[in-house]
Amino acid sequence: MRIAVVGSGYVGLVAAACFAEIGHSVISIDNDRDKIAMLQRGESPIHEEFLPELLARHRGGKLTFSSDLPAAVKNCDAVFIAVGTPSTEHGDADLSYVEQVSREVASAIDGYKIVVEKSTVPVFTSNWIRRVMLLDGANPDHFDVASNPEFLREGTAVGDFLYPDRIVVGADTERCAALLRKIYEPLTSGEYYQQKNIIPNTTGASIPSRIIVTSTKSAELIKHASNAFLATKISFINAVANICEAVGADIKEVCEGIGSDARIGRRFLNPGIGYGGSCFPKDLKAFSSVARETGYDFRLLQEVMTINADQRARFLRKVRSALWTLKGKKLAVLGLAFKGGTDDIRESPAIEIVKDLLKEGCEIQAFDPAAAERARSVLPTHGINYHASEYEAADHADALLILTDWPEFARLDLARLKTAMAYPIVIDGRNLYDPALMAKAGFIYSSVGRADVQTPVVRANGKAEKSATAMQGKTE
Ligand code: UGA
Numbered sequence: 001m002r003i004a005v006v007g008s009g010y011v012g013l014v015a016a017a018c019f020a021e022i023g024h025s026v027i028s029i030d031n032d033r034d035k036i037a038m039l040q041r042g043e044s045p046i047h048e049e050f051l052p053e054l055l056a057r058h059r060g061g062k063l064t065f066s067s068d069l070p071a072a073v074k075n076c077d078a079v080f081i082a083v084g085t086p087s088t089e090h091g092d093a094d095l096s097y098v099e100q101v102s103r104e105v106a107s108a109i110d111g112y113k114i115v116v117e118k119s120t121v122p123v124f125t126s127n128w129i130r131r132v133m134l135l136d137g138a139n140p141d142h143f144d145v146a147s148n149p150e151f152l153r154e155g156t157a158v159g160d161f162l163y164p165d166r167i168v169v170g171a172d173t174e175r176c177a178a179l180l181r182k183i184y185e186p187l188t189s190g191e192y193y194q195q196k197n198i199i200p201n202t203t204g205a206s207i208p209s210r211i212i213v214t215s216t217k218s219a220e221l222i223k224h225a226s227n228a229f230l231a232t233k234i235s236f237i238n239a240v241a242n243i244c245e246a247v248g249a250d251i252k253e254v255c256e257g258i259g260s261d262a263r264i265g266r267r268f269l270n271p272g273i274g275y276g277g278s279c280f281p282k283d284l285k286a287f288s289s290v291a292r293e294t295g296y297d298f299r300l301l302q303e304v305m306t307i308n309a310d311q312r313a314r315f316l317r318k319v320r321s322a323l324w325t326l327k328g329k330k331l332a333v334l335g336l337a338f339k340g341g342t343d344d345i346r347e348s349p350a351i352e353i354v355k356d357l358l359k360e361g362c363e364i365q366a367f368d369p370a371a372a373e374r375a376r377s378v379l380p381t382h383g384i385n386y387h388a389s390e391y392e393a394a395d396h397a398d399a400l401l402i403l404t405d406w407p408e409f410a411r412l413d414l415a416r417l418k419t420a421m422a423y424p425i426v427i428d429g430r431n432l433y434d435p436a437l438m439a440k441a442g443f444i445y446s447s448v449g450r451a452d453v454q455t456p457v458v459r460a461n462g463k464a465e466k467s468a469t470a471m472q473g474k475t476e
Pocket residue numbers: 120150151152153154155227230234267268269270271272273274275276277278279280338339340
């Protein structure tokens with residue numbers, strides 16, 4: 001089938017490349033001409049596993065790039081809208097880009113096509129798209145509007161697209177549902193998985209993929225409710241982690257125990273410094289606002305957001321407890337991205353924590369495998385240096401903070417790290433290490449939802465034992 005994807009951000013670009021991968025002829029549209037030129041040159045504007053391979057495989061063949069939306073609409077069977085829906089100052093989704101694209105599509109439409117919203121949007125958006133298209137003169141027989149939310153996680157978006165837990169399609173006519181079924185048929189019939197040289201299944205999802213066809217309103221709600229539920233799970237476990245700290249229990253053991261109940265599940269039960277990213281914070285506010293408009297006060301979501309914000313404040317208190325005073329302290333920071341595997345720093349808890357530490361007068365020595373460039377553009381220039389490795393960042397540091405769950409941060413050479421640092425203090429906001437192992441390696445180690453540990457003899461970089469022990473006074 002011939003597909004136009006409008007918007008070449010994280011969602012649009014991944015969708016376009018994956019549609020090409022499963023055999024469709026795809027044109028990716030963006031009004032940012034620099035981005036289109038970059039994609040035409042074969043460069044990927046985002047850091048996403050397997051995306052460079054897909055771009056190399058399909059660019060110029062099944063996948064082309066353009067800024068000419070009317071021409072793309074005329075030459076396709078389905079238009080996917082994947083433009084941004086940022087938060088307004090009141091927390092609801094700003095749908096002006098969606099509206100603008102809908103109007104442009106309406107003016108170009110010249111035969112039956114489906115217009116599919118893929119951006120995360122509130123319930124009723126497909127009704128609004130239909131309405132503005134009709135007002136702009138589109139023939140009602142020439143289009144249907146559908147909702148096809150994505151459940152892609154940054155960093156594993158290509159795998160999530162090709163090996164989804166489910167594909168949700170919201171369509172209000174059988175003709176439209178049939179077209180969407182056809183688009184996803186290579187995944188739902190299993191045909192794609194029979195081919196050679198396909199992208200490997202890293203998500204563990206069972207194949208062939210399952211498709212769920214609903215009304216457009218249900219599909220729109222499924223997206224918001226899924227993200228809200230996952231964020232609730234994270235805030236729930238963060239709250240339980242705080243109780244673990246108070247009573248001396250171990251959150252890892254507690255997660256194992258509750259996550260083994262198939263009704264609860266182990267995934268998304270990792271405590272830490274709170275969720276971030278371009279989706280959960282925005283979608284929770286938007287869903288809360290949708291609920292309010294329907295006359296329902298979704299108080300649970302407010303609490304989820306409050307617990308999330310508190311989690312960052314708690315982490316800062318841990319840093320203070322470990323170091324006593326913060327002014328002038330040299331802190332190694334591992335991780336700036338909102339999670340591992342991505343260069344995205346939008347709503348990153350790590351960035352917020354670094355900003356707070358800089359305000360306190362700390363000197364930050366930061367390392368992130370992919371997000372440093374982006375971080376540089378939003379963080380103050382004074383008081384922070386960016387380094388090329390974990391060990392460089394740790395050089396002469398008073399403490400090391402782990403703020404992002406990059407897999408490589410869980411495999412550090414602890415002896416080398418300890419030698420590099422001025423004091424062997426690690427405050428781990430992502431629970432990447434076993435506390436007993438850290439104590440054995442000679443670290444004073446603090447994490448989330450587990451007891452702090454320290455080795456009986458603290459010896460860092462040949463420095464006096466006493467000072468390091470004294471510095472973490474409040475943690476004892
Ligand atoms: C999230 C959803 O997981 C996707 O299904 C959805 O498609 C996407 O939003 C979206 O709406 O576009 P994403 O924001 O890429 O995906 O990242 P997640 O892997 O969900 O992580 C979100 C945040 O929660 C990160 O800051 C992560 O560190 C944190 N998190 C995640 C935890 O603190 N604990 C966990 O157990 C899991």
